[in-house]
Amino acid sequence: MKSILFALLIFSSSAFSGELINVGTVISVENTSQNTSQFVVWVTGSGACNNAPIRFKESNSQSKESFERAFAMLLSAQATGFNVKIFGIDDNNCESANWVRVTKN
Numbered sequence: 001m002k003s004i005l006f007a008l009l010i011f012s013s014s015a016f017s018g019e020l021i022n023v024g025t026v027i028s029v030e031n032t033s034q035n036t037s038q039f040v041v042w043v044t045g046s047g048a049c050n051n052a053p054i055r056f057k058e059s060n061s062q063s064k065e066s067f068e069r070a071f072a073m074l075l076s077a078q079a080t081g082f083n084v085k086i087f088g089i090d091d092n093n094c095e096s097a098n099w100v101r102v103t104k105n
Helices: 002-015 064-080
Strands: 019-030 038-046 053-057 083-088 097-103
Touching (some): 019 064, 038 083, 053 064, 053 097, 064 083, 064 097
Antiparallel strands (some): 019 038, 019 083, 038 053, 083 097
């Protein structure tokens, strides 16, 4: 029983280990970076990538559609001023973004 609880504890902490922005406001969005299949967003707020370039690479995304949705969501968040939360596939690595949540303030 203890080993099951320990395994669940490890899994639950690693499932949320790539938080790049906890709560932030999109400052700018670039449609490409370094002439590759990626885009860059700048966010001010709280988190490891505050006021730093956050790269969404298509290769880090679950699918091309997911990659395109992230870009559209970030543009919408910038236009409306809504908050964003951003996760990546690596801890504190601003080059690894692949997930976005947009929330009304």
